[in-house]
Amino acid sequence: MCNRAHGHDHNHSHPGHVHDSPHTNFDQRNHVSLATGTRRDFLRVLMGGALAGAGVMELAYHRAAWARAAAIPGEGNLFDLHKAADGVFFAQAHPQAQVNCNAAIFVRSKDVVVVDAHSKPSAAASLIAQIRREVTDKPVRYVINTHFHWDHIQGDHAYRAAGGPLDFVATNTTKQLMADNAQARVKESLDQIPPRIDALRARAAKSTVAAEKAYCEDQIRQLQAYQAELSDFRMELPTITFDTTYLLPDPAFDLHLAFHGHAHTAGDVFVFCPQKDALATGDASHGWLPNVGDGFPRSWPKTIDAVAAHKFKYILGGHGPMRTDRVVMMGQRNFIEELTERVEASKQAGLSLAEMQKRITVASLKSLQANNYGEILAQNLAAGEAHYGPMPPLQENVSAVAADVLANLDKV
Secondary structure (H helix, E strand, C coil), X not given: CCCCCCCCCEEECCCCCCCCCCCCCXXXXXXXXXXXXXXXXHHHHHHCCCCCCCCHHHHHHHHHHHHHHHCCCECCCCEEEEEEECCEEEEEECCCCCCCCCEEEEECCCCEEEECCCCCHHHHHHHHHHHHHHCCCCCEEEEECCCCCHHHHCCHHHHHHCCCCCEEEEEHHHHHXXXXXXXXXXXXXXXXXXXXXXXXXXXXXXXXXXXXXXXXXXXXHHHHHHHHHHHHCCCCCCCEEECCEEEECCCCCCEEEECCCCCCCCCCCEEEEHHHCEEEEECCCCCCCCCCCCCCCCCHHHHHHHHHCCCCCEEEECCCCCECCCHHHHHHHHXXXXXXXXXXXXXXXXXXXHHHHHHCCCCCXXXXXXXXXXXXXXXXXXXXXXXXXXXXXXXXXXXXXXHHHHHCCCXX
């Protein structure tokens, strides 16, 4: 996947001191928490070495962040850690009011490489502490941002605050998209919080079920904590960037970073570990329905084809469970291709979006029926999205994706 030597086809830059509409939980359409701890463990992890060389303003920022995080009650881990192969772990995110992405963790001879950093620093700090407790005490040396979306980058600063040598790695395109869009999308996500809280309060007031009221209260608490934490968000821009390929060599194993073409965004990175048969895919391939809000529906299937030409067993996606087969990867590829063809044909026939959405049904899409891909999606979404009560029908999601495909039909 990457044939270039370390240091080739990249440049270094200094870090600056959604939809993406943010991935929306099903309940939004109608914790912030720390590892069991564990506040003491959390503070120890973050403070170790982080103050060395910090200026007065930087010191104040770190202390404020630590104090805020320490005030959040410990509620258990935010991730389930699964071992894929020796030195390769998959951190599957628990459902949250503001969704966290998964992370791929590669434990090398002297340090750790983490792929993607979640929606908030406290979530990343929780994972840092969990890695220390359950996997290794080796320091995180690299954080790879697979793309610029908020639920994959807003936790970056927790890794910076942990101290020690650290680089954030991404494509040049992703760095530019982060610089151009990330701050505005933080504001967008924060602007959506008050109406969501109002809706949850109204729902709780109408409900006569204690469990539903408790669910609404917990969602409100999480949203308010996110609001407080992200009010002074600090973005970390990538410090190592590249156009096409980049290699992170190590005596334990090599990590090949590669851009294979436009897909979920204009700059998606795939991380391939050939010695361990592992592939981290970000949101360019995962177990939920594809988000095409910033995507390239015509190019995306070709990008998946280029990736699928390589040999790998463990697929560590940005959302949903780890896979050891290609059912979901190829199901998503075929779904995007078929949906794009259907949308294009409907557009040429002069149909409105509403008419398209009526005709393009779950039952009519062959890609959703093949290998039970649609059923797998429904199961993954039910397990990964915060919700109370029955899940909305998959058709709602398919219709939303169709709208994004129509909006981005001509992007190449």
